Amino acid sequence: MLAPALRHCGIWGSLTKTWALRVTLLSDLPLRRSLRGSVPQLESGGARASKVPQNPTWQMKEKMQPLETPQVTFELIDHLERLALVDFRNQEGVERLAKAIQFADLLQEVNTEGVEPMDSVLEDRCLYLQEDTTLEGNCAEELLKNAKQTVEEYFVAPPGNIPLPRREEQELP
Amino acid sequence: MTLTSRTVMAAPRQCCCYAGMLLWLSQRGAGAFAPRYRGVKPVSVLMSQARCTQTDTSTKRAVTAQVDLGDSAVPWKAVVGLEIHAQISSNSKLFSRAQVQFAAPPNSLVSFFDASLPGTLPVLNRRCVEAAVMTGLALNCRINRKSLFDRKHYFYADLPAGYQITQQRLPIAVNGTLTYRIKTGKKWNQMATRTVRIKQIQLEQDSGKSLHDEEKSQTLIDLNRAGVGLMELVMEPDMCCGEEAAAAVRELQLILLALGSSQANMSEGQLRVDANISVHRPGESYGVRTEVKNINSARFLAKAIDYEIQRQIEELERGGVILNETRSFDYKLGITMPMRDKEGKQDYRFMPEPNLPPLIVYDSRSLPPSVDPQQVVNIDLIQERLPELPATCRERLVEQYGILPEHSYTLVNEDGLMQFFESVLKVTQVEPKKVVGWVINDLLGHLKLQNLTVKDSRISPSTLAELLTLLENGKISSTVAKQVFQELWEDEGKSPSQIVAEKNLQLITDRKKLEEIINKIMEEHPEEVIQIRKGQKKILNKLIGLVQRATKGQADPVLVKTILEEKLS
Numbered sequence: 001m002l003a004p005a006l007r008h009c010g011i012w013g014s015l016t017k018t019w020a021l022r023v024t025l026l027s028d029l030p031l032r033r034s035l036r037g038s039v040p041q042l043e044s045g046g047a048r049a050s051k052v053p054q055n056p057t058w059q060m061k062e063k064m065q066p067l068e069t070p071q072v073t074f075e076l077i078d079h080l081e082r083l084a085l086v087d088f089r090n091q092e093g094v095e096r097l098a099k100a101i102q103f104a105d106l107l108q109e110v111n112t113e114g115v116e117p118m119d120s121v122l123e124d125r126c127l128y129l130q131e132d133t134t135l136e137g138n139c140a141e142e143l144l145k146n147a148k149q150t151v152e153e154y155f156v157a158p159p160g161n162i163p164l165p166r167r168e169e170q171e172l173p
Numbered sequence: 174m175t176l177t178s179r180t181v182m183a184a185p186r187q188c189c190c191y192a193g194m195l196l197w198l199s200q201r202g203a204g205a206f207a208p209r210y211r212g213v214k215p216v217s218v219l220m221s222q223a224r225c226t227q228t229d230t231s232t233k234r235a236v237t238a239q240v241d242l243g244d245s246a247v248p249w250k251a252v253v254g255l256e257i258h259a260q261i262s263s264n265s266k267l268f269s270r271a272q273v274q275f276a277a278p279p280n281s282l283v284s285f286f287d288a289s290l291p292g293t294l295p296v297l298n299r300r301c302v303e304a305a306v307m308t309g310l311a312l313n314c315r316i317n318r319k320s321l322f323d324r325k326h327y328f329y330a331d332l333p334a335g336y337q338i339t340q341q342r343l344p345i346a347v348n349g350t351l352t353y354r355i356k357t358g359k360k361w362n363q364m365a366t367r368t369v370r371i372k373q374i375q376l377e378q379d380s381g382k383s384l385h386d387e388e389k390s391q392t393l394i395d396l397n398r399a400g401v402g403l404m405e406l407v408m409e410p411d412m413c414c415g416e417e418a419a420a421a422v423r424e425l426q427l428i429l430l431a432l433g434s435s436q437a438n439m440s441e442g443q444l445r446v447d448a449n450i451s452v453h454r455p456g457e458s459y460g461v462r463t464e465v466k467n468i469n470s471a472r473f474l475a476k477a478i479d480y481e482i483q484r485q486i487e488e489l490e491r492g493g494v495i496l497n498e499t500r501s502f503d504y505k506l507g508i509t510m511p512m513r514d515k516e517g518k519q520d521y522r523f524m525p526e527p528n529l530p531p532l533i534v535y536d537s538r539s540l541p542p543s544v545d546p547q548q549v550v551n552i553d554l555i556q557e558r559l560p561e562l563p564a565t566c567r568e569r570l571v572e573q574y575g576i577l578p579e580h581s582y583t584l585v586n587e588d589g590l591m592q593f594f595e596s597v598l599k600v601t602q603v604e605p606k607k608v609v610g611w612v613i614n615d616l617l618g619h620l621k622l623q624n625l626t627v628k629d630s631r632i633s634p635s636t637l638a639e640l641l642t643l644l645e646n647g648k649i650s651s652t653v654a655k656q657v658f659q660e661l662w663e664d665e666g667k668s669p670s671q672i673v674a675e676k677n678l679q680l681i682t683d684r685k686k687l688e689e690i691i692n693k694i695m696e697e698h699p700e701e702v703i704q705i706r707k708g709q710k711k712i713l714n715k716l717i718g719l720v721q722r723a724t725k726g727q728a729d730p731v732l733v734k735t736i737l738e739e740k741l742s
Contacts (some may be wrong), residue, residue: 004254016298021617079520081522083326084523085328086626119321119525119527119531120525120526120527120528120530122527122528122529122530124530124547125530125532126530126533127297127529127530127531127532128296128297128548129297129298129299129302129547129548129549129550130270130296130297130298130299131299131300131547132263132264132265132298132299132300132301133264133265133270134265134270134271134272135265135270136262136265136269136270136285136286137270137271137272137281137282137283137284138281138282139283139284139285140278140279140280140281140283142286143280143283143396144211144280146288146290149392151393153277153278153279153280153281153395154279154280154393154394154395155280155330155393155395155396156383156391156392156393156394157188157330157331157383157391157392157393157394158330158390158391158392159385159386159387159390159391159392
């Protein structure tokens with residue numbers, strides 16, 4: 001499933017190289033320096049072991065602590081719950097959110113003056129253009145296998161957003 | 174900017190199935206809730222419809238005149254801006270190679286990417302880029318040599334990825350213009366030229382379709398349309414009424430058709446219009462605007478906009494306020510109403526699309542050497558191959574054939590009529606000016622009467638050419654020509670000469686025969702004869718008419734007149 005898309009993309013193969021380059025550049029920044037420990041070490045022998053560390057390998061330093069704890073209002077939770085479609089209106093959820101905001105705020109410490117923002121590590125790559133031919137599709141059955149509920153060849157979803165009826169209409173039985 | 178295309182455009186063909194049967198009661202958007210209104214149409218609705226008709230018939234350009242409501246001496250000014258989604262005419266989708274086709278079996282045109290299965294990546298379709306560049310050039314835009322893709326996030330069941338890939342920060346084309354003409358009076362030749370600025374054209378993905386089943390409280394999702402390439406054209410608010418907007422959209426439709434960059438068929442959802450509308454007092458700043466979404470029919474475009482302008486004015490005159498909201502147009506009731514899904518300010522969380530590097534297009538000068546031509550979009554090459562646009566076409570028709578500008582409008586604006594006209598001219602020596610009359614009055618008149626398009630015409634260009642040649646060569650009279658036209662229309666398969674021969678409709682040029690008829694008529698109308706001889710020449714026409722009636726319009730009019738004048742002098 002993945003293979004054809006990757007093959008078309010072409011840019012993917014040399015991604016690792018680009019990424020390594022960026023890491024080197026970034027390592028000059030103060031924040032990056034303290035994060036350096038997070039670069040995972042290759043494990044010898046255990047071929048199937050995850051390269052992602054199971055626990056944080058670094059800690060926030062004293063001077064990196066932001067001055068104030070962020071305010072998490074009910075309005076903010078409501079807004080984020082709506083955006084994320086995730087229910088986290090409990091003590092643990094709010095604490096986690098506060099911590100996440102605190103962590104993200106650290107980015108403000110980085111001096112970015114005169115630095116052009118980078119969209120993506122691929123931004124200096126050519127965008128591959130493919131010819132306009134039909135090569136895919138006709139796999140409804142396979143796709144619908146992933147669905148919890150189907151009707152004929154349709155996916156079934158909960159009712160979506162529909163126009164709001166007029167006020168006088170709403171009062172009708 | 175927003176993706177507005179979730180409405181079911183037309184019922185899929187497979188109406189025999191259960192899902193198809195649900196459609197009529199489950200379509201979202203225009204008409205979706207119509208069944209609920211059965212028998213409970215409020216008086217206010219009826220009133221607003223009446224008002225709407227009044228607005229329609231008014232030919233004044235500015236809404237200011239239309240909305241001069243009673244007590245207020247200062248008129249209102251309306252501001253209308255459009256966002257138009259045009260589906261790119263291509264074989265495959267914008268970022269996948271699944272087929273693009275209207276009314277295919279549900280979910281049959283979906284790739285793994287379109288269903289946003291994990292691990293899939295977007296692969297850009299060159300044709301879609303070329304179509305957008307072509308459209309940008311035709312609309313006098315500046316083509317950005319570098320443009321960027323962004324993700325626009327929102328949750329909806331027919332958008333499986335949870336975001337739409339669009340071009341928010343740096344679109345492919347910017348700063349264009351669209352010039353169109355509208356009628357300013359009752360007559361065809363009373364027209365004015367207007368220009369609307371095009372802010373930008375951006376490439377983006379379409380969403381899938383949702384079919385709402387209210388009874389079972391569920392939504393059926395068809396992803397066939399998910400990922401189809403769209404050009405979103407954002408126009409500046411340079412229009413002031415529904416009629417202007419409708420004329421601009423019609424001109425855009427013709428341009429897209431000429432380019433072939435979109436089929437631009439509104440009924441199949443290939444052209445979808447959202448209108449931003451506000452009203453204000455002249456000299457004051459613009460009012461709060463509303464967005465009327467999913468106007469999917471050319472017929473209702475002007476109506477929806479004029480209704481909304483009227484509604485806002487009434488609300489303000491009543492001392493109310495206009496909410497910055499999204500409304501949908503119900504074509505059955507002819508009104509707009511708020512939509513639930515866009516309550517409050519949307520937070521789309523735009524971010525750069527990480528899987529797509531910037532899109533670079535070139536011109537002949539900037540073209541890097543030794544580059545795969547398949548990987549390059551060359552603006553200059555597209556510019557060179559730009560086909561004749563409707564405006565140029567009209568000018569050419571006027572110049573080449575000496576026809577009236579208003580006729581060139583009708584020929585170009587009716588799909589296929591210009592081709593028909595030019596095909597007729599290829600096989601006949603008859604003057605274009607005479608042909609155009611027959612094409613517009615008779616052919617188009619018959620087509621309109623029966624709600625047919627030019628390609629459904631029962632008379633082919635060569636048949637009309639033959640008929641007009643018979644007329645031109647004096648073989649038949651113009652009365653007979655109209656009669657033969659009618660016969661051709663009703664009875665396909667016969668040629669004009671056959672009909673003339675079978676029904677004996679040739680022009681009577683036999684002097685003796687005509688003299689006999691004329692003598693008889695003069696005998697029957699002695700009083701008229703005396704009056705003509707006394708000098709009342711106008712009565713001569715009456716006698717000519719009587720001769721034509723006696724000959725069923727077949728008499729040679731010139732000869733009849735000569736004989737009568739001889740006899741009566």
